[in-house]
Amino acid sequence: MSDVTLATLPIEAALQQAQVNGQHRPTSLISMRDIWKTYQMGTEEVHALHGVSFDVNKGEYIAIIGPSGSGKSTLMNLIGCLDTPSKGDYWLNGKNVSEMDDDELARIRNQEVGFVFQTFNLLARATALHNVELPLIYGGIGSTQRHEMATQALKAVDLSDRVTHRPNELSGGQRQRVAIARALVNHPSILLADEPTGALDTHTSKEIMDLFERLHSEGNTIIVVTHEHDIAARAHRILSIRDGLIEKDEKIK
Amino acid sequence: MKFIETLKLAIAAIWAHKLRSALTLLGMIIGVMAVVVVYSLIQGFNTYVDEKIAGIGAKSFNVQRFNPLEDFKDTDTIAAAQRRNKDLTLEDYEYLKERATLIGKIGARARGTPSIVKRGDQILEDVFVSGATAAIADIENRDIAEGRFIVDPENDAAQRVAYLGADVATKLFPVGSPMGQEISISGLPYRVIGVETARGTVFGIPQDNFILVPLKTYANNFGGLIRQRSLYFVATSKTDDLFNDAVDETRFLMRTRRKLPLSEKDNFGIVTPDAITGLRDRLFGTIFIVAIAVPSIALLVGAIVIMNIMLVSVTERTKEIGIRKSLGARQMDILKQFLVEAVTLSAIGGAIGVTIAWIIGRVLTAVFFPTFLSLGAVFIAVGVSMGVGVMAGVFPAWKAARLDPIEALRAE
Incomplete structure (x- = not known):
């Protein structure tokens, strides 16, 4: 995401206004401040997150680890702008996401977040190329440029020879690489992976994690959500979540 | 997107x-x-x-015994009309022809009679035979395939000549031209003078199963021009602009001739194209x-x-x-x-x-x-x-x- 593009976003004006009012404007890529997420279960309130704060700088490679029910999925949904916090501020690339409506969130997801899912989540009927083009379609990019960018992204994950294949004609590892190409095609601020190797065998898992390492070395910011310690160990920083709170935040490399 | x-x-x-x-x-x-x-x-x-209206003549109107719009509303009006309205006569026709100033063309016709037609071994039953004057060809825009329509001298002399519908012609004359040939209609010999272009069927009713003969010939050989053979006139106005005036003039002349006081309704019918489409819309609209x-x-x-x-x-x-x-x-x-x-x-x-x-x-x-x-x-x-x-x-x-x-x- 270049600064030129950012400056054209209407939200930028609001942010500058906020700055004038003396509000905090973080310099880090991700800044979460006292994030709460509360669900209403019948008459009972359940706090999935209570008061989570952390920062992520550009170019970091982070693993978020925690057992099921720890709030790690909730945190991932918030980071990925699929949901908004009940309380607290979330700044992503200089924009306060916590107060956005559905359509603004959709735009942020389109521009700032690249998702990689455990089950790949490719469109079954579409070719690899079309799958990769999807974020560009919603970004309003014309077909020639879109085609060019998608081809480039597939090349970056070594799938130049699988462009016209449909997901059911690809192996699990190849499918995940299509998904990674799709996540990266819009040059997002963060690559957000949710158990990216959960559906893959050990060998393929290693391949995918190697790819992540390469993407990180190329300057991408990567956040991997996992419950597997050896996957988390490949990251440079590990956030451990338990009972809706950050239990440990350690740099390991 | x-x-x-x-x-x-x-x-x-x-x-x-x-x-x-x-x-x-x-x-x-x-x-x-x-x-x-x-x-x-x-x-x-x-x-x-x-x-159909255009076929009768783009702007033509009929003068006839009954006015279907007024007289055929229910059994009472039909009965009343049958008592009141009289058949038109050839004298009425001459009267209108002589006095009307706004009428362009006027022709007389009679309602048809299903008849047996023969030529050699060929026998056709239920051919619709009726009488017409020469002007009818123009007024009704009849499309002649071969020969010619009836002319005035034939009518005046009540000659036995016949103008055939396409079906009748092809059935009686599978080979060769029917022109000048003799056919028998209800037992009397007639000479063929013309054949009409085929018109096909409409509502499943064939349109080409007819013979037209001179009006006077028809009157002489099929019985008086009353009741089921009743006479009617078809007329056009001098110009399209004068159409309504021509209709009004005709009505006035007919009333004068029949000496109807102002309070009396018409004892004849005048049917215009507007009346026909109006009737259609009234009957079928719902x-x-x-x-x-x-x-x-x-x-x-x-x-x-x-x-x-x-x-x-x-x-x-x-x-x-x-x-x-x-x-x-x-x-x-x-x-x-x-x-x-x-x-x-x-x-x-x-x-x-x-x-x-x-x-x-x-x-x-x-x-x-x-x-x-x-x-x-x-x-x-x-x-x-x-x-x-x-x-x-x-x-x-x-x-x-x-x-x-x-x-x-x-x-x-």
């Missing part, structure tokens, strides 16, 4: 489920087809009536509305089927919706995707329905009844289909657009 992308997506989705799309469309196709077939029958009927409304119910059923299938489709594709939303699709993008799919689906259904209806219309026209389908009606039918698609698609599309991305992604 650009509209063309949305449309491509819709067509891809429809194509991916070909059988289901086809079955979904069946209701729509039948609905549109039924409405369009009925509509083209009505249009055909109206056009036929209009053409029937036409019902005839269109009933098949429209099929269209409604078609809409419900599409809505149902779209709802199933949204449920089935929840995951897809989740994926699209995670990649940045806004609510409006999803709404458009499903709405355009529903509209495209029903537009295809409408187009197929109209096409089938058009083919049915052609077949009907060929074998049974004139139908007519205007281009405007085609556009309206497809437009209405698309409208139905919007109605059927908006609720499922709205449901899809409102899905929570997290929930949708979790769906299987």
